[in-house]
Amino acid sequence: MVVLSQRQDSMCSEAFANLIHSVLTASSVGKQHTSLDKWSLFPSLTTSKREGAVTELQIAEAVALVDTLQNWTVLDKIIIPTKNPDKKFVFGKGNFQVLTGETFMETQSRILKERELKIRNALEKLRRKRSLLRTQRRKREFPIISVMGYTNCGKTTLIKALTGEAELQPRDQLFATLDITAHAGYLPSHMAVIYVDTIGFLTDLPHNLVESFSATLEEVAYSDLIVHVRDVTHPETILQKATVLSVLKNLNLPSHLLDSMVEVHNKVDLIERYKPTEENALAISALHGHGLEELKQEIEKKILTATGRKILTVNVNLEGPQLSWLYKEATVQEVEVMPEDGTARVKVIISSSAFGRYKNLFPNSKIFMS
Numbered sequence: 001m002v003v004l005s006q007r008q009d010s011m012c013s014e015a016f017a018n019l020i021h022s023v024l025t026a027s028s029v030g031k032q033h034t035s036l037d038k039w040s041l042f043p044s045l046t047t048s049k050r051e052g053a054v055t056e057l058q059i060a061e062a063v064a065l066v067d068t069l070q071n072w073t074v075l076d077k078i079i080i081p082t083k084n085p086d087k088k089f090v091f092g093k094g095n096f097q098v099l100t101g102e103t104f105m106e107t108q109s110r111i112l113k114e115r116e117l118k119i120r121n122a123l124e125k126l127r128r129k130r131s132l133l134r135t136q137r138r139k140r141e142f143p144i145i146s147v148m149g150y151t152n153c154g155k156t157t158l159i160k161a162l163t164g165e166a167e168l169q170p171r172d173q174l175f176a177t178l179d180i181t182a183h184a185g186y187l188p189s190h191m192a193v194i195y196v197d198t199i200g201f202l203t204d205l206p207h208n209l210v211e212s213f214s215a216t217l218e219e220v221a222y223s224d225l226i227v228h229v230r231d232v233t234h235p236e237t238i239l240q241k242a243t244v245l246s247v248l249k250n251l252n253l254p255s256h257l258l259d260s261m262v263e264v265h266n267k268v269d270l271i272e273r274y275k276p277t278e279e280n281a282l283a284i285s286a287l288h289g290h291g292l293e294e295l296k297q298e299i300e301k302k303i304l305t306a307t308g309r310k311i312l313t314v315n316v317n318l319e320g321p322q323l324s325w326l327y328k329e330a331t332v333q334e335v336e337v338m339p340e341d342g343t344a345r346v347k348v349i350i351s352s353s354a355f356g357r358y359k360n361l362f363p364n365s366k367i368f369m370s
């Protein structure tokens, strides 16, 4: 059993010490080299905050502290190595101190500064990326799908599975993704789309960070579809859903984006025979690839509606210019040549405006709606 004393300085209340203590004891004390489950921290943090026992600053401190922990070893005291090999936190009986000469306050303030710098750098990169996405949207070449959800719900894992992009790095860590990034993928009808990986949401985000996070989400307004990923194995999954929906509402997104949102229940490999209670929600395991075909079908259906694209089959004369026109102006999916009459049946995905032009240019071409 480890006892944490109240810190002498004004920053540390007994509640804060208890908080850290409960996290440490909750995470199987006694095992050697146990990796710390950050999620065990969050229920105590949110409850303590609601009860007024700790402040937002202290929560930010605790999050920053826990974020630096990699593994820990329990002997008669708990020794927590930080990312810096020369510095360790020691939680012993009746006291806790930092081994390095650096005071606990100094360490905390350094951690917060490092974290702030990381976020500032990420925001700077984002600003540059955002204008890229905006240009892409203006060109309207590829439909854009924003993948959103609470931090750690599996957004990056899902995009990796949908696009096959090997270099994407999902991590069991809060805010693994600090950047919005775009990734190309294909829907079942071979339509190319762009998936946008976004920063995870967090309940009770410290005030000074709210603005920065909302700024990163502005881009979502430019997408054609939102996929809301949920970790349905998380004990607070319902609160997380409410947080995500309320943040999305405050972003003043066009109402069709909110109405057409696809809700995905992820990590169902961890729950036996999972059945979503929400109507229209799709159960998947991004990690094991379950349910992804159904999800792609659903995304395709919604993207076709959202972007005014149609899938149709047209009959073209192979001697005329129709086929090359279609290759240029639409996405050709299949060409079935009829050698007996020199024509071909061509299956295409075409935007409403291109379809209008096609009908004007080739009024005699036979069209089969699918």
Ligand SMILES: Nc1nc2c(ncn2[C@@H]2O[C@H](COP(=O)(O)OP(=O)(O)OP(=O)(O)O)[C@@H](O)[C@H]2O)c(=O)[nH]1
Pocket: 149, 150, 151, 152, 153, 154, 155, 156, 157, 158, 169, 170, 171, 172, 173, 174, 175, 176, 177, 178, 198, 199, 200, 201, 266, 267, 268, 269, 270, 284, 285, 286, 287, 288
């Ligand atoms: N068992 C299981 N684990 C999953 C699944 N999907 C994701 N994970 C794990 O959940 C953790 C977080 O995954 P990420 O894809 O990084 O989550 P994220 O939503 O991008 O997280 P942030 O970028 O921090 O917001 C990783 O350890 C993944 O391996 C799943 O379907 N099943």
Ligand SMILES: [Mg+2]
Pocket: 155, 156, 157, 170, 176, 177, 197, 198
């Ligand atoms: Mg991520």
